[in-house]
Amino acid sequence: MGRRPARRISIKDIARKAGVSHSTVSRALRGSSLVNPRTAERIRRLAARMGYVPNAAARSLVTTRTSIIGLVITTLADPFLAEIVRGVEEVALEAGYRLFLATSNADPERELAAVRALAESRVEGVIVASSRVGELYLPHLEALGVPIVLINHQREAPLIYSVAADSYQGAVLAVSYLIGLGHTRIAYIAGPPMARSNRLRLTGYQETMAAAGLMPDPAWIMEGNGRPEAGEWGIQRLLEVPLRPTAVFCYNDMTAIGAMRAARRAGLRVPEDLSIIGFDDILFAAYTEPPLTTIAQPKYEMGRTAMSMLLRLLQGERVPADLQLPCRLVERASCGPPLEGSIPMVPHLLAERRLP
Numbered sequence: 423m424g425r426r427p428a429r430r431i432s433i434k435d436i437a438r439k440a441g442v443s444h445s446t447v448s449r450a451l452r453g454s455s456l457v458n459p460r461t462a463e464r465i466r467r468l469a470a471r472m473g474y475v476p477n478a479a480a481r482s483l484v485t486t487r488t489s490i491i492g493l494v495i496t497t498l499a500d501p502f503l504a505e506i507v508r509g510v511e512e513v514a515l516e517a518g519y520r521l522f523l524a525t526s527n528a529d530p531e532r533e534l535a536a537v538r539a540l541a542e543s544r545v546e547g548v549i550v551a552s553s554r555v556g557e558l559y560l561p562h563l564e565a566l567g568v569p570i571v572l573i574n575h576q577r578e579a580p581l582i583y584s585v586a587a588d589s590y591q592g593a594v595l596a597v598s599y600l601i602g603l604g605h606t607r608i609a610y611i612a613g614p615p616m617a618r619s620n621r622l623r624l625t626g627y628q629e630t631m632a633a634a635g636l637m638p639d640p641a642w643i644m645e646g647n648g649r650p651e652a653g654e655w656g657i658q659r660l661l662e663v664p665l666r667p668t669a670v671f672c673y674n675d676m677t678a679i680g681a682m683r684a685a686r687r688a689g690l691r692v693p694e695d696l697s698i699i700g701f702d703d704i705l706f707a708a709y710t711e712p713p714l715t716t717i718a719q720p721k722y723e724m725g726r727t728a729m730s731m732l733l734r735l736l737q738g739e740r741v742p743a744d745l746q747l748p749c750r751l752v753e754r755a756s757c758g759p760p761l762e763g764s765i766p767m768v769p770h771l772l773a774e775r776r777l778p
Contacts, residue, residue: 431474440468491732492545494524494536496552501704502721506551506573509725517733519546526552537562547732549573551725569735571728574619574719583735585728585745587719589619589701592749593626596671596699596717599751601634604759605669605697609642611656611681613673617648620673623701627671642667646677653680661688668696668760675700675707675716682710682756693758703752712755720747 433451437444442465450462451469491514495503507523514521522543524536540548540563548563551573563570564582572584600608610627613620624643631638641663646652653672657680660667672678678700682692690696692712700707703718724747734741 431469431472433474436465436469436472436474439472440465488544488546489519490522490543490545491519491729492522492524492540492543492548494526494540494548494550494552497525497527501706502702502719503551504705505721506725506728509722509727510549510551510729511725513726513729513733517729519733534562537566541566547571547736549728549732550575551728569732571732571735573724573728583731583741583743585724585731585747586619587724588746588748589622590626591746592701592717592719593623593671594630595749595751596701597627597630599715599753600669600671600697600699600757601630601636603669603697603757605667606634606636607642607665607667607669607760608636608638609644609656609660609667609670610638611644611653611670611672611677612646613648613652613677615645623673639663639665646673648674648677650676650680650683653677653682654684657681657684657688669757670696670698672698672700675702675704675714678714678716678756679706679710682714692756694761697757697760699757701749707752708754710756715754715757716752717749718752719749723747 433444433447437447440447442461446457446461447465447469450457450465451474453462457465491510493507493510495507497503511521522540522545524539526533526536545566545568547569548566549571550563570582572582574586575584597608608627608631610624612624628638642660644652644656644659646656653676656670656672656677660670670678670681672681678698681698685692685696685698692698698714700714700716701719703716703721707714707716727745727747731741731745
């Protein structure tokens with residue numbers, strides 16, 4: 423005969439052993455101030471020795487709280503998300519919350535499955551760090567009736583509460599840096615056309631060029647999709663332009679990695695013949711050849727800020743609807759002065775910033 427599974431230790435077992443009521447044990451394990459600190463410590467030690475494991479599901483039925491936060495991401499394969507998830511998790515654990523992770527893959531069926539899973543887990547709030555919040559997806563999230571915070575959302579209309587990197591400011595940093603190196607012919611390989619971040623980065627690029635008295639050739643602005651192949655296509659097309667650019671600002675690092683590959687295939691040296699700058703500062707950016715100069719998004723800070731915002735919402739506090747965190751320049755080796763010389767640095771636009 424097989425061994426009978428060990429019986430689960432209950433609060434009543436601890437109460438019997440400690441010689442107190444089960445309600446006293448329950449309060450002590452919850453950290454209630456109604457229990458004498460010395461008694462509470464004795465009960466917690468006894469519970470640990472007996473192997474007591476709290477039943478989260480049963481507790482939530484009594485307290486109507488689950489202490490679970492839903493975290494939705496596009497895919498675990500996205501290198502951009504690791505630091506965001508770490509920031510969310512650290513603040514959640516500090517506050518006594520657990521994370522329920524769901525992936526959407528930007529697929530309508532997966533999105534709805536993720537929402538159903540969140541509902542079944544009775545989450546108290548939701549953070550969405552997906553690159554896209556679908557038209558079908560969001561109403562179902564809202565139907566959960568819990569606070570929702572979006573990280574780097576890409577829709578044009580303001581949605582619930584959001585935390586994002588300041589894409590406009592980051593673009594100004596990138597283009598100002600290239601102009602400061604002496605570049606006057608700067609191209610932009612764009613991201614997804616409907617993405618809010620792409621619109622802001624394009625605006626930052628155009629306004630920084632204008633502030634320096636430079637008029638970019640429309641042929642220097644390439645369509646893209648945020649993936650490496652867009653960088654490859656963009657470079658191939660830029661090589662066909664009569665007046666070739668000497669530097670390229672890429673929508674993100676993945677685009678920049680594709681652009682660097684295409685440049686090498688075309689026999690161009692980076693940065694001697696062509697400077698390339700990215701946006702995001704993903705892990706791989708430091709390991710390209712040459713290492714990629716980029717604009718770092720505050721990924722870890724975005725995660726921490728989003729979770730802190732959600733905690734304030736759960737406590738009934740008023741919070742800003744849309745927070746933008748500043749980016750920073752990370753200089754590596756993919757940018758340098760053009761062969762024909764340099765010009766002075768342009769005035770910084772951010773002093774008189776206009777939000778698009």
